[in-house]
Amino acid sequence: xxxxxxxxxxxxxxxxxxxxxxxxxxxxxxxxxxxxxxxxxxxxxxxxxxxxxxxxxxxxxxxxxxxxxxxxxxxxxxxxxxxxxxxxxxxxxxxxxxxxxxxxxxxxxxxxxxxxxxxxxxxxxxxxxxxxxxxxxxxxxxxxxxxxxxxxxxxxxxxxxxxxxxxxxxxxxxxxxxxxxxxxxxxxxxxxxxxxxxxxxxxxxxxxxxxxxxxxxxxxxxxxxxxxxxxxxxxxxxxxxxxxxxxxxxxxxxxxxxxxxxx
Amino acid sequence: xxxxxxxxxxxxxxxxxxxxxxxxxxxxxxxxxxxxxxxxxxxxxxxxxxxxxxxxxxxxxxxxxxxxxxxxxxxxxxxxxxxxxxxxxxxxxxxxxxxxxxxxxxxxxxxxxxxxxxxxxxxxxxxxxxxxxxxxxxxxxxxxxxxxxxxxxxxxxxxxxxxxxxxxxxxxxxxxxxxxxxxxxxxxxxxxxxxxxxxxxxxxxxxxxxxxxxxxxxxxxxxxxxxxxxxxxxxxxxxxxxxxxxxxxxxx
Amino acid sequence: xxxxxxxxxxxxxxxxxxxxxxxxxxxxxxxxxxxxxxxxxxxxxxxxxxxxxxxxxxxxxxxxxxxxxxxxxxxxxxxxxxxxxxxxxxxxxxxxxxxxxxxxxxxxxxxxxxxxxxxxxxxxxxxxxxxxxxxxxxxxxxxxxxxxxxxxxxxxxxxxxxxxxxxxxxxxxxxxxxxxxxxxxxxxxxxxxxxxxxxxxxxxxxxxxxxxxxxxxxxxxxxxxxxxxxxxxxxxxxxxxxxxxxxxxxxxxxxxxxx
Ligand SMILES: Nc1ncnc2c1ncn2[C@@H]1O[C@H](COP(=O)(O)OP(=O)(O)OP(=O)(O)O)[C@@H](O)[C@H]1O
Ligand SMILES: [Mg+2]
Numbered sequence: 123x124x125x126x127x128x129x130x131x132x133x134x135x136x137x138x139x140x141x142x143x144x145x146x147x148x149x150x151x152x153x154x155x156x157x158x159x160x161x162x163x164x165x166x167x168x169x170x171x172x173x174x175x176x177x178x179x180x181x182x183x184x185x186x187x188x189x190x191x192x193x194x195x196x197x198x199x200x201x202x203x204x205x206x207x208x209x210x211x212x213x214x215x216x217x218x219x220x221x222x223x224x225x226x227x228x229x230x231x232x233x234x235x236x237x238x239x240x241x242x243x244x245x246x247x248x249x250x251x252x253x254x255x256x257x258x259x260x261x262x263x264x265x266x267x268x269x270x271x272x273x274x275x276x277x278x279x280x281x282x283x284x285x286x287x288x289x290x291x292x293x294x295x296x297x298x299x300x301x302x303x304x305x306x307x308x309x310x311x312x313x314x315x316x317x318x319x320x321x322x323x324x325x326x327x328x329x330x331x332x333x334x335x336x337x338x339x340x341x342x343x344x345x346x347x348x349x350x351x352x353x354x355x356x357x358x359x360x361x362x363x364x365x366x367x368x369x370x371x372x373x374x375x376x377x378x379x380x381x382x383x384x385x
Numbered sequence: 386x387x388x389x390x391x392x393x394x395x396x397x398x399x400x401x402x403x404x405x406x407x408x409x410x411x412x413x414x415x416x417x418x419x420x421x422x423x424x425x426x427x428x429x430x431x432x433x434x435x436x437x438x439x440x441x442x443x444x445x446x447x448x449x450x451x452x453x454x455x456x457x458x459x460x461x462x463x464x465x466x467x468x469x470x471x472x473x474x475x476x477x478x479x480x481x482x483x484x485x486x487x488x489x490x491x492x493x494x495x496x497x498x499x500x501x502x503x504x505x506x507x508x509x510x511x512x513x514x515x516x517x518x519x520x521x522x523x524x525x526x527x528x529x530x531x532x533x534x535x536x537x538x539x540x541x542x543x544x545x546x547x548x549x550x551x552x553x554x555x556x557x558x559x560x561x562x563x564x565x566x567x568x569x570x571x572x573x574x575x576x577x578x579x580x581x582x583x584x585x586x587x588x589x590x591x592x593x594x595x596x597x598x599x600x601x602x603x604x605x606x607x608x609x610x611x612x613x614x615x616x617x618x619x620x621x622x623x624x625x626x627x628x629x630x631x632x633x634x635x636x637x
Numbered sequence: 638x639x640x641x642x643x644x645x646x647x648x649x650x651x652x653x654x655x656x657x658x659x660x661x662x663x664x665x666x667x668x669x670x671x672x673x674x675x676x677x678x679x680x681x682x683x684x685x686x687x688x689x690x691x692x693x694x695x696x697x698x699x700x701x702x703x704x705x706x707x708x709x710x711x712x713x714x715x716x717x718x719x720x721x722x723x724x725x726x727x728x729x730x731x732x733x734x735x736x737x738x739x740x741x742x743x744x745x746x747x748x749x750x751x752x753x754x755x756x757x758x759x760x761x762x763x764x765x766x767x768x769x770x771x772x773x774x775x776x777x778x779x780x781x782x783x784x785x786x787x788x789x790x791x792x793x794x795x796x797x798x799x800x801x802x803x804x805x806x807x808x809x810x811x812x813x814x815x816x817x818x819x820x821x822x823x824x825x826x827x828x829x830x831x832x833x834x835x836x837x838x839x840x841x842x843x844x845x846x847x848x849x850x851x852x853x854x855x856x857x858x859x860x861x862x863x864x865x866x867x868x869x870x871x872x873x874x875x876x877x878x879x880x881x882x883x884x885x886x887x888x889x890x891x892x893x894x895x896x
Contacts, residue, residue, distance in 0.1 A: 150642075190538070192534050209537070210534065210537045210538040211538075211540070212538065212539050212540035214538075215538055215539070216534070216535070216538050218531045218534065218535065221531070222531045222532065222534065222535035224532060224535070224550070224553070224554075226553040226554065226556075227553075235539055235549075236539040236540075285539065390728075390731070393728070393731065393732050394731060394732050394734075394735045394736075396732075397732040397733065397736065398735070398736060401736065416754045417751065417754055469642075469643050470643055470647060470651055471651075473643065473647060473648060473651040473652060474651035474652055474654065474655040475655060476652070477652040477655075477656070477873075478652070478655055478656065478659065480873045480876065481866070481869035481870060481872075481873050482869055483826070483869070483872065483873075484826060484829050484830060484868055484869050484871070484872020484873065484875075484876075485830075485865050485868050485869045485872070486830045486831065486832070486833035486834060486845070486868070488746075488833040488834050488837070488845075488848075489833045489845070489848045489861075489864070489865050489868060490865075492848065492849075492851075492852040492858065492861050493675075493858075493861070493862075496674060496675060496858065568741070568742060571742055572742060572743075572744045573744065574744070575744040575746040575747045576744065576746050576834070579746070587744075587746075587747070590746075590747050590750065594750040600750065600754070603750045603751070604751075606747070607743050607747050607748075607751075610742060610743050610744070610747060611739040611740060611741075611742050611743045612739065613742070614739075614741070614742020614743070615738055615739050615742060617742075618738070618742070
């Protein structure tokens, strides 16, 4: 391996997976209209790992929901593989910020939810595989009510991965995890991503997390959100989080958001 | 639990019975029965073979009225609640009909169904219908959007979305609604049996007073109604305890 | 599924449309059935006008409302403190709860004979029935309200050094208030529901009396239905007033989840 090999995900040869053009979104409440997204343009390459970063309430979830087809933009269009997005699709799974695991199904039942087309044996195999991956062994028959917040998050990630989608929308999927489990889950996610090259859009408001994971970090401004800047993270995985380049990129984003990285 | 904790409620009930007894005995002209006279009243009813007959008759009417209402009102409520606009359309009508006591419907039931069993069952049906319809409406309205989204994300729509997401999501609420409504239906049985039927616990109460001021039988009927109501409620609650449904009744 | 968000006008349009369809259906169903006892909507309207002209309608409404007001007011005054106490002392609720649960399924109607013995025939008995019917739901709602206060809040309150009395006044009661108010609203609905039963007790005024009397004295079904509609409309109005209360900002926090 040569030392200076730098990956360039935005290289011309890479196919565009998702393209959002001219996205505006306004919400009506009590008669007044609030503009949440203004003129957002975004292009995501096939196999890219993209992080959306921005202050709480700026509209990250809104943008992600529009990309996944759960919300329609007030104006603008989203296309995936060249086709306009009109609704959700099992090829692209969304991990919800508000926890979308089904409380009436067990851990197994939740993971099996998207696997109805597989044979029983294949289902069992997948379930076992993903339960092991997210460390829920021994809880196969437990109901979500009996799990901790972090365990529920891991379960939802496992349910998403189990259907082997080609695109993942993750809305702060590791928000409720302790820092150690977070690190492990980040590692797992990267491992899966490197092995299977799924296209991932990952929402977070954790700058470190974004710089550790993403090919590119999209920094959004406060509401009404526009794309403030896009930072390319040109460090090879596995990333050394004490390397000068890592620190430089991280501090660059801190500055961009208007925070000096000093306490 | 220590034995003391367990017998405390029983002691309290005994104390209440004691108060009841002495309150009655201290009256000059006794009309109301003592607890013991109530018990002998129940025994008398048993010996005359009336107790079982009346209980069965009341349960029979409640079952028909309640089950009929459930079969119609719940699907209707679910359908109405699924669409914002149908919910808007029906809500005011329901809200106006709801405060009207089943008793107020007695004249109309008699007019439509004559005096007798059908009118009584119809009254119970009416009393159960609106609460069950509201249950259905609120149950679909209360499904968190995130479950529907997750289901659609996995490619479900139409009947499969209903079976795999909507149905399991509403069942716990429906069961609570059924339990509460069964309570109402049982409450209304007295009113229903005032319509010149000649059996049932409600009939017993009205009849025992009118025919000879047998207040021991009046109170005996009340006690039986209370106990059976409590039993029905306990039965429905045990449904809620089943493991697969329990998630909907978490510590809230 | 993703129908457009209903517009403001639809809030009125759809109910009015349903009501219209309902009235037309009623009208023609009566004509088709050739019933000469069951009235159509016009006859009911006429009945209501007749009651207005005779000046009895307002009086009846006032009497019914005042019976409910007294019975329900007493139930509230006694039931809320009682329920709070039961909720605060788990031992007390464990002891009293079985009795309450057994009393609840007994219809207010079944109490009529007892009410007559205790209070005689007349207004007091009617008020007593209404009191009884609303008392238990209020007690149960207040009790559960206190019991369901998340222990996190109690701990936080204690953490700030509140005495038990302060804890009850400053933490537990406000935390339980939304649930108590919902209970009070439901109980008011029940009290109003029971007014018909109460007024069967040989009082000679009130909307409930009107329902029974209009039928017994001459099969005046137009008056029966006019009275029923009045009962429904007033019940709805009482409910709406109460829901207004729930909207007050300082107690609204608990109702976000309610439709
Ligand atoms: N259905 C809605 N109706 C009205 N306003 C909404 C709706 N959904 C979101 N908003 C508003 O849009 C803004 C952006 O919300 P969004 O959930 O996208 O934020 P976010 O960036 O994901 O925040 P967080 O990091 O806290 O999750 C918020 O101010 C919110 O109040
Ligand atoms: Mg969000």
